Amino acid sequence: MAGSSAPLRRLGAELRRLREATGRTQADVGGAIGRTHATMVNWELGKTKISKSDLVCLLAELRAPTDVRKDLERLRDEINQTSGQWATYGLPDWLRPLFSFEQDATAVTTFEPTLIPGLLQTEDYARTIHIAGPHITAPPFVERWVAARMQRQQRLAGKNAIKVHALIAESALRLQVSGPTLMVAQLRKVLEVARRRNVTVQVVPAERGAHPAVHSNMTVLHFADARADPPLGYFDGPLGGYLISDPGDVASMISMLDDVRRVALAPHESTDMIAAILEEYQKKGGDDGGDVRDEVAQVQP
Structure with missing residues (x-):
């Protein structure tokens, strides 16, 4: 435990x-x-x-x-x-520890095969997926859970900003949550966050085929003092989430994430793909009048 x-x-x-x-x-x-x-x-x-x-x-x-x-x-x-920081959000027992450890972590590597990672989600995207999963998020708690997710994102900025390496499957970018307008805003946010020096975003294209993490999402948290606070793993599913502390299991998760990173596109190639998919959503009716290519230019070195 x-x-x-x-x-x-x-x-x-x-x-x-x-x-x-x-x-x-x-x-x-x-x-x-x-x-x-x-x-x-x-x-x-x-x-x-x-x-x-x-x-x-x-x-x-x-x-x-x-x-x-x-x-x-x-x-x-x-x-x-x-200890009471997350209690007001009505989070379940299996989720509060993750949020608490994340506040203390210095770096996180995460892979998402289906959804945009929580640290990169817009409020509307987060709200929509919570509403779509009432077995996990009861309707009375949706707004509080969304607020908790937005609170987590404060770690992306500031003096002690957490380093984030987000590995996102192409399928997560193409899953049309709600409609094109919402997805345009969501992918714009991913491009915006990817500009930060402490954030790396890589896309795993569908054409790369199966890989070691194809069956599940997974996250590894790293801390300032690895001896006092060794890395922790986390994954979740339809019935809740699980923190992993066994050193061998966490090492296996780190190895799998490394394998995913190697099959993923390079960061600049990833932003190109995100921008291309964003333009597809714009053509479907989500056009907000912005030029995606300008945003990509700001992300790439």
Whole structure:
């Protein structure tokens, strides 16, 4: 399990490190402070929050140095400050951890075979696909989920902007969500975001055939300190999403994404294809009067 947030995972990793340094088991330490083995496991995996009093008792039992105790108590306070950030959006339990980890990540690589990646979606596109999937997004929650998606996109700009490498199947560009006008706006946004130095967009053309990730979407999150916060994987489907923390499984996902990147078009070729498909939508009735070629020129070096 990956845990429920990046700070909580870091706290759990530090508690595990301190315990292992003493040579004691989870059951032994848990018993000493009146907590079960299962509780200790959940704390160390970052699956559940630890109370302030339990943390004080645990650190005392592990004979943690004073400076370490203060650092971990501050980290716990940070968890309390950030844990409710996504609660107001009514997100399901399986989705909140992804959003939380994404806020702490420094880089993300994602492949989408069917849809435009969430970090690149327009509000109208996001709303339409949420409405189209009522089994995942109940109608009363659509607007809040769309707002959450727009909130996520704030990570694309600013001093600590996340680096994004988006691999998008041609089929996702050609899936006409709603109508040509919406798709013109959506593909214009992809071209706009692709201008950013921290964003790379590559298209996987249909003519390249099958590839290792053809069966599913997938995302890998990377963090500033790979030792304290190793990469996490994520994928979702009709019944929800799953965070992957097993090092071997995450390594396999990274390898598959590398394979997809190698069969994808180069970034400048990708923007050419996006622009060409955008022009097709314009001819179908989505013409907003803009010159796509000017936008492509701004993306390409």
